[in-house]
Each structure stands twice: as structure tokens, then as C-alpha cells.
Amino acid sequence: MSGSTRTPSSVAMRRIQSELNEWLxxxxxxxxxxxxxxxxxxxxLMEGPETAPxxxxxxxxxxxVFRLAINFTDRYPLEAPEVMxxxxxxxxxxxxxxxxxxxxxxxxxxxxxxxxALTINKVCLSLRSMLASNTELRRPVGDREYCARMHGRSPKxxxxxxxxxxx
Amino acid sequence: MPDTASRDRAAAEQLKNEGNVLFSKGKYGAALERYTxxxxxxxxxxxxxxNRALCHKKRGDWQKVMDDCHKALLLDSHSLKANYFLGQAxxxxxxxxxxxxxxxxxxxxxREEEDATKDAIWRELAFSKYTLWQExxxxxxxxxxxxxxRLRGLLLKEHAFKPPGSLHRRATRLCCMQGDGMVRGxxxxxxxxxxELAALDQLFAEVEAKRKPVxxxxxxxxxxTMECFREPAVTPSGLSYERSSLREHLKKVGQFDPVTRKPxxxxxxxxxxxxxxxxxxxxxxxxxxxxxxx
Numbered sequence: 334m335s336g337s338t339r340t341p342s343s344v345a346m347r348r349i350q351s352e353l354n355e356w357l358x359x360x361x362x363x364x365x366x367x368x369x370x371x372x373x374x375x376x377x378l379m380e381g382p383e384t385a386p387x388x389x390x391x392x393x394x395x396x397x398v399f400r401l402a403i404n405f406t407d408r409y410p411l412e413a414p415e416v417m418x419x420x421x422x423x424x425x426x427x428x429x430x431x432x433x434x435x436x437x438x439x440x441x442x443x444x445x446x447x448x449x450a451l452t453i454n455k456v457c458l459s460l461r462s463m464l465a466s467n468t469e470l471r472r473p474v475g476d477r478e479y480c481a482r483m484h485g486r487s488p489k490x491x492x493x494x495x496x497x498x499x500x
Numbered sequence: 501m502p503d504t505a506s507r508d509r510a511a512a513e514q515l516k517n518e519g520n521v522l523f524s525k526g527k528y529g530a531a532l533e534r535y536t537x538x539x540x541x542x543x544x545x546x547x548x549x550x551n552r553a554l555c556h557k558k559r560g561d562w563q564k565v566m567d568d569c570h571k572a573l574l575l576d577s578h579s580l581k582a583n584y585f586l587g588q589a590x591x592x593x594x595x596x597x598x599x600x601x602x603x604x605x606x607x608x609x610x611r612e613e614e615d616a617t618k619d620a621i622w623r624e625l626a627f628s629k630y631t632l633w634q635e636x637x638x639x640x641x642x643x644x645x646x647x648x649x650r651l652r653g654l655l656l657k658e659h660a661f662k663p664p665g666s667l668h669r670r671a672t673r674l675c676c677m678q679g680d681g682m683v684r685g686x687x688x689x690x691x692x693x694x695x696e697l698a699a700l701d702q703l704f705a706e707v708e709a710k711r712k713p714v715x716x717x718x719x720x721x722x723x724x725t726m727e728c729f730r731e732p733a734v735t736p737s738g739l740s741y742e743r744s745s746l747r748e749h750l751k752k753v754g755q756f757d758p759v760t761r762k763p764x765x766x767x768x769x770x771x772x773x774x775x776x777x778x779x780x781x782x783x784x785x786x787x788x789x790x791x792x793x794x
Contacts (some may be wrong), residue, residue: 348724354609402563409754410724411752447753448756449745449758450723450724450759
């Protein structure tokens with residue numbers, strides 16, 4: 334009877350707003366928010382890291398800027414956000430040309446590693462270090478077939494296999 | 501005559517149920533009449549008083565909300581709803597201090613209530629706390645500005661201090677006329693005055709700074725809600741989360757600690773009373789932080 338106003342979506346909106354405030358105070362290194370309107374869809378500009386994976390190795394993404402699309406659902410943060418690069422995506426053994434990213438923390442399925450304690454800020458830092466530690470400019474195996482099969486679908490629909498820890 | 505009483509009570513329950521049906525359809529006027537009849541049948545039963553208060557609330561009739569809540573509180577002083585609705589009525593009238601006391605009582609009596617209601621009360625409490633702080637802060641800033649001017653004036657008078665420009669000229673003149681000793685005496689007096697004035701300015705600046713919002717203290721913020729704790733619960737990893745959010749995480753995401761990922765179950769979490777008290781203390785010390793909750 335009390336007519337409480339707290340719906341699941343207002344939980345999500347409050348949390349996203351808090352993350353946005355936090356981001357504006359302390360943005361992750363090398364990242365900028367291009368847009369956060371509507372609040373459920375962010376676009377992040379990510380500069381290629383200027384550090385090399387090891388002394389003497391080439392800096393693969395130095396000077397490049399990538400765009401990252403982040404879509405939240407009403408169930409955020411209990412449900413992982415959808416995170417993908419807007420093509421042209423960085424050439425990387427774990428990033429498909431359609432922008433889908435093979436990184437466990439981005440997915441909440443049985444083998445996924447999403448936790449509601451993660452934030453977009455931390456996700457961006459992870460992605461950037463994934464780029465920084467890469468040593469070879471190549472696409473994942475089966476890139477073309479995957480992109481053809483997934484055409485227009487969300488990376489959250491993919492059954493990911495995260496056992497490849499070589500990169 | 502217990503028979504008549506129980507018959508009246510049964511009739512009142514029937515009327516109350518009819519009222520509830522009408523209420524859920526948004527027919528507040530008609531529901532209100534049923535509750536009034538129920539009250540007539542069984543005036544010592546608090547429920548129809550409360551339900552009628554809720555009808556008045558929906559109609560924005562705050563004076564009548566207060567009347568019915570007062571009546572309900574006479575019958576049951578520990579009623580969460582009576583304290584909550586009465587608090588809302590006072591909040592609507594801008595009487596935030598009274599509203600705060602009532603919201604706190606409602607939260608206290610509502611320990612066992614569902615979280616959605618307590619959350620709603622918590623946010624209304626935050627609104628009243630924040631509004632009250634804003635009002636007091638504005639008033640105090642104005643009072644302090646006046647006080648500071650007066651104190652500066654008194655200090656200057658005490659040191660017979662002239663504005664710096666003229667002082668300098670006078671000091672130079674004195675130097676020419678009377679030699680070193682006199683000037684040194686004069687300037688050390690000025691130095692003392694300057695020091696006191698600077699200390700006064702700093703004192704007021706420090707007080708003013710305390711009233712400015714800064715970043716939320718992270719020990720008091722739940723990593724899941726990213727808001728100040730209301731009811732923190734601690735996990736076997738030693739980390740604390742807002743109880744209701746942690747419970748939802750364990751139910752819907754997985755049976756693990758959200759930060760450390762160590763496996764855990766709902767039965768492994770305990771209320772963190774110390775952190776709860778510390779958070780309330782933090783909010784009392786930094787009232788601007790209520791603004792992030794409401």
C-alpha cells in the first residue's frame with residue numbers, strides 16, 4: 334500500500350549516474366567520454382597505449398584512437414553491460430573486426446567473469462591493458478566467419494571460450 | 501460484550517477490504533468512505549486509520565494525514581506507517597526537523613520490514629536532512645560573514661591599525677623623523693595585528709570549508725550501489741556491501757563475493773553494525789552527503 338517508487342530501473346540509473354560522476358572526477362588513463370546520452374548508452378574514446386609490452390618491442394597502437402560502445406540494461410549492475418568497439422576496432426587476437434571483444438569480465442554467463450563490483454572505469458582500464466600487452470597485430474582465428482555469423486547481433490549472445498590466456 | 505465487539509471488528513475488516521480494492525483502483529474518495537465506516541465500527545483498530553491517512557496523502561490533504569496518523573499512533577506508537585506518513589506530512593509542510601525524527605523512528609520500528617519500504621523512508625530522510633542542512637548552512641554563512649566583519653573591526657580598533665597604504669607612509673615618515681627604535685616598535689605591533697587577522701581569516705575559512713561538499717568517503721560507500729551504506733552486511737572476505745544489493749547479487753549473479761570472487765552463500769553474510777554506526781556518524785559530520793542519497 335505504501336506505493337514505493339523504487340523500481341529495478343531506478344537502482345540501475347542511480348548506479349550509472351554515480352559511475353558517471355566518478356568518471357568525470359577521475360577518468361581512466363587515456364580514455365574520454367564522447368557521449369553519455371541517453372544515460373544507458375555511453376561512447377568512450379580510447380587512445381592506443383603509448384607504452385610497449387616490453388622494452389624494445391613495438392608500440393602497436395600508439396597514436397590511434399578507438400571508440401567503444403557501452404550499453405547498459407535495466408538490470409545493471411547485476412547484468413553485465415554490453416561492451417564492444419565501434420569499427421574500426423583495434424587489430425588484436427581477442428578482438429573481432431565487428432568490434433566484439435573476447436574478455437571474460439564482459440560477460441555474465443556461466444563461464445563469464447562479470448561482477449557487479451566492476452565499473453566501466455575498471456573495464457576500460459582492463460581493455461587498455463589488454464591492448465598494451467599485445468605483441469602481434471592479428472585478428473582472432475575465424476574472424477571472418479564469426480563476423481558473418483554474428484551479423485548485427487550482440488556479443489552477449491556468443492558462447493565465449495576464455496581458455497586462451499596467451500595474450 | 502465480546503460478541504458484539506468481534507462482530508463489529510469483522511464488519512470493519514470487511515469494510516477495510518472493500519476500501520483496499522477501491523484504493524488499488526485509484527478511487528481514493530470512495531476508499532476513504534469505506535475506511536471511515538470501518539473506523540466507526542472499530543475505532544480501536546489502527547489499520548483503517550492508517551489506510552485513510554494514505555487516502556488523504558494521495559489527495560494531498562496533509563492536515564488530515566496528520567490527524568489520522570496521530571490517532572493511529574495513540575493506538576500503536578511503534579507503527580512504521582504512522583510514523584512514516586506523519587513524517588511525510590511534516591516534510592511537505594517544510595518542518596524537516598520533526599520529519600527527520602519521525603523517519604528515524606519509522607526506520608527503527610521497521611527493522612523487520614521489506615527493504616523497498618525502508619529504502620523509500622531512507623531517501624525521504626535524506627531529503628529532509630539535506631534540505632535542513634542547506635537552510636542552516638545558508639543562515640550560518642550569513643551570520644558568520646557579519647561576525648567576521650565585527651571581529652575584524654574590533655581587532656583593528658584594538659591595534660589602532662590603519663589601512664596598510666597609509667600605515668606604510670606613516671611608518672616611513674616616522675622613520676625619517678624619529679629614527680629606528682620607534683619604527684621597529686610600531687611595525688612589530690602591526691605584525692601582531694596582521695598575524696591575528698590572518699588567523700581569524702583562516703579560522704573562518706576552515707569553518708566554511710567544512711560546509712563544502714567534497715568526495716564521498718569511500719569506506720562508507722557500497723561498491724555495488726556506489727551510495728552511502730544504509731544497512732551494510734559483511735562477507736567472509738571481510739568486505740561490506742549494502743545488504744539488499746549483496747543479497748540480490750548472490751541470488752541473481754552468483755554465489756561469490758563480488759570483489760574477491762571467493763565462494764559464499766547468503767547465510768555467510770552478517771549485518772555490519774559498526775560500519776552502520778560509522779556511516780551514520782559520517783553523515784552527521786558531513787551533512788552535504790545526504791544530498792547524494794535523496
